[in-house]
Structures are given as structure tokens and as C-alpha cells.
Amino acid sequence: MTTSPSTPVPRVLTGDRPTGPLHIGHLLGSLQSRVAMQASHECFVIVADLHTLTTRPQREHVGRLPANVRGVVLDLLSAGIDPQKSTIYLQSGVPAVYDLAILLQMLIPVSHLRSLASLAQMAKVAKLDDEHMSLGLLGYPVLQAADILMAQAELIPVGADNLAHVEIAREAAVRFNAMYGEVFPLPEGQSSRVQMLPGIGPDGPSASKMSKSAGNTINLGDAPEVVADKLRTLSGERLRSFIDALIDERERAEELVGEHQAGKLSDAAAHGLLIEAAEGLLAPLRERRAAFEGDQGLVEEILVDGTIRAREVAYGTLARVREAMGLEGLWKGLLDVAHERAEARKKPY
Numbered sequence: 001m002t003t004s005p006s007t008p009v010p011r012v013l014t015g016d017r018p019t020g021p022l023h024i025g026h027l028l029g030s031l032q033s034r035v036a037m038q039a040s041h042e043c044f045v046i047v048a049d050l051h052t053l054t055t056r057p058q059r060e061h062v063g064r065l066p067a068n069v070r071g072v073v074l075d076l077l078s079a080g081i082d083p084q085k086s087t088i089y090l091q092s093g094v095p096a097v098y099d100l101a102i103l104l105q106m107l108i109p110v111s112h113l114r115s116l117a118s119l120a121q122m123a124k125v126a127k128l129d130d131e132h133m134s135l136g137l138l139g140y141p142v143l144q145a146a147d148i149l150m151a152q153a154e155l156i157p158v159g160a161d162n163l164a165h166v167e168i169a170r171e172a173a174v175r176f177n178a179m180y181g182e183v184f185p186l187p188e189g190q191s192s193r194v195q196m197l198p199g200i201g202p203d204g205p206s207a208s209k210m211s212k213s214a215g216n217t218i219n220l221g222d223a224p225e226v227v228a229d230k231l232r233t234l235s236g237e238r239l240r241s242f243i244d245a246l247i248d249e250r251e252r253a254e255e256l257v258g259e260h261q262a263g264k265l266s267d268a269a270a271h272g273l274l275i276e277a278a279e280g281l282l283a284p285l286r287e288r289r290a291a292f293e294g295d296q297g298l299v300e301e302i303l304v305d306g307t308i309r310a311r312e313v314a315y316g317t318l319a320r321v322r323e324a325m326g327l328e329g330l331w332k333g334l335l336d337v338a339h340e341r342a343e344a345r346k347k348p349y
């Protein structure tokens with residue numbers, strides 16, 4: 001049996017479901033650190049379209065995938081993910097992941113999936129009660145485990161809600177290695193700095209986290225006027241959270257938060273500072289976005305190239321998995337006998 005196939009530099013896998021545009025919360029919470037990681041790690045960035053089907057299998061949602069996939073790739077590129085360094089790929093373009101997911105399903109007890117808060121939360125958002133929870137949604141973490149193990153990834157930066165999924169992947173890897181021999185390095189989750197960025201809007205009891213579903217986001221592709229208008233809706237505690245998140249220099253941010261709290265910094269003045277800070281953050285993204293958008297077909301080419309590379313890695317892993325489990329041997333055994341029989345039949349008597 002071959003030993004652990006660790007790459008010289010640790011391989012990282014992260015990614016998103018293409019359900020809509022990425023926002024400034026994504027940028028501060030995870031995209032910036034992904035960009036930084038490119039220098040020291042081999043990064044795979046998955047566009048997890050299959051995972052969107054777990055709660056949105058309807059035709060209308062599937063119909064929106066092409067635009068959403070392109071939008072997410074453009075968001076990643078504009079944030080500074082460099083296609084020369086990172087492999088951006090489309091999950092459904094790597095069908096080997098289905099094969100692996102089926103095999104991993106055998107190793108994960110249903111009870112470990114049923115108890116996951118993340119799945120309960122997704123079911124709730126999708127308005128699916130227990131009766132209507134699909135096998136696919138229950139298996140969400142198994143598919144994610146297949147993504148992770150397929151890429152032989154060791155480091156998985158994810159949001160806090162996804163850490164339990166990385167644990168499932170790890171559990172599957174441990175079991176697989178123990179049963180069939182060392183094939184998978186053990187993946188480790190890394191919680192991306194929790195950016196408790198609230199959504200835009202006035203302060204109040206209904207103030208919630210910035211999220212697509214709440215419709216309170218500042219998107220990476222928003223025009224400067226749109227960003228400014230959105231920032232001007234902020235007040236109170238929400239406004240102070242934004243100062244804390246957007247003003248880079250810690251001391252200065254604390255000072256400003258204190259002044260606002262004490263009524264020495266007006267909302268209007270604070271909005272002005274936030275607009276300036278947001279522009280500093282988003283202007284370089286806009287420039288890169290325009291460059292990628294202006295080059296007809298480039299975004300598609302990048303995604304196709306990345307997916308082809310991911311397919312190579314995936315088929316390599318799948319071959320080793322089938323070999324380790326004896327499935328390849330089973331098929332070869334059948335072929336050998338059938339071949340012998342064919343040879344024998346060719347005999348002239």
C-alpha cells in the first residue's frame with residue numbers, strides 16, 4: 001500500500017455555494033485570508049454547485065446556476081484569488097466526487113449526521129420539516145467529505161458552522177485508512193476569523209448578520225454610489241460594528257467607536273469615514289473585476305482549466321480508493337476470465 005500522499009506544501013480546500021453574489025462579510029471573513037494563503041499553500045477553491053441542490057433542487061434554482069457560478073468566480077478573481085496559484089473549480093464538473101461520496105457513505109453513521117446543528121439550520125431556512133428532509137441534505141457533509149478527501153486536502157478554512165462537516169470528513173478518512181490502508185491525509189478545519197459584520201440598515205432589535213438570505217448585504221460588485229447609500233443606512237451599534245470592521249488601524253477604530261458612543265462623532269461624519277474605508281477596500285476589486293469582465297471568455301476559461309486540473313487529482317484519488325478497497329481487483333479479475341474465454345474461443349477446433 002502506498003503511504004500518505006501529502007504534497008510538499010499543504011493543500012488547502014475552501015469554497016462557497018453559488019447562491020448569489022459574495023459580499024463584504026465574505027471578503028473580511030474569508031476571502032482576504034484565502035488570498036494571503038496562496039503564498040504558502042496549494043489552494044483549491046470549490047464552487048459547490050451540487051451542494052446548492054440539497055436545499056434548492058428546483059428547476060428555477062438550477063436555471064440560475066450558470067449566472068451564479070460565473071458571478072462567484074468573478075467575485076473570487078476580483079478579491080485577488082490568482083488563477084496561476086489557485087485552482088478554482090466547479091464541483092459538478094468533477095463527477096468522480098459522486099463515486100467517492102457513495103463509498104464514504106458506508107463509513108458514516110446516520111446518527112452523526114442527524115445531530116448536526118448546521119443541517120437543522122439549513123432545513124429550517126429551506127422550510128423543510130423532519131418529514132421532508134431529503135437524503136441529499138442529510139448527506140451534505142458526506143458530499144463535502146468527498147470534496148475534501150478527493151482533493152487530498154489537509155487544511156480546510158471554513159465558517160464555524162462548517163467545522164463539524166470537516167470533522168465528518170476526518171472521521172471518514174480515519175475509518176477508511178484503518179479499513180483499507182492509508183490513502184487519505186487527515187483534514188483539519190480552520191475556523192475563519194468570525195466577522196460578526198451586521199447587515200446594513202438602522203440599528204434595532206431585528207438587526208441581523210450580513211447575509212444573502214436577509215437581503216442586507218454590501219456586495220463586492222456594488223458600484224460606489226450603491227455602497228455609499230447602503231453605508232448611510234447604518235446607525236447605532238451597527239454603525240460602530242462597521243467602524244470596527246472597516247477601519248484597519250486598531251487604535252484608530254477603537255477611538256472612533258468611543259467617540260461615536262459618546263456622541264462626539266456624528267452619524268454623518270462616521271458614514272463619511274466608512275465610505276472612504278469601504279472604497280479603499282473595494283476599489284482594487286472593482287479594477288480587477290473590470291479587467292476580467294472585459295476579457296471575453298476569460299472567466300470561463302479559468303474555471304474550465306481549474307476544473308480539468310481538479311478532475312485529474314480526483315481521478316487519481318478515486319483510482320487509489322478503488323485499488324485499496326479491492327474494487328479495481330474485482331473488475332480486473334472479471335476482465336481476465338472473460339478475456340481468457342474469448343482467447344479460448346478463438347481456437348480453431
Ligand code: TRP
Pocket residue numbers: 013014015016017046048051143144147148156157158162
Ligand atoms: N459547505 C460549504 C458552504 O457552506 C461549501 C463547500 C462544499 C466546501 N464543499 C466544500 C467548503 C469543501 C470547504 C471544503 O458553502
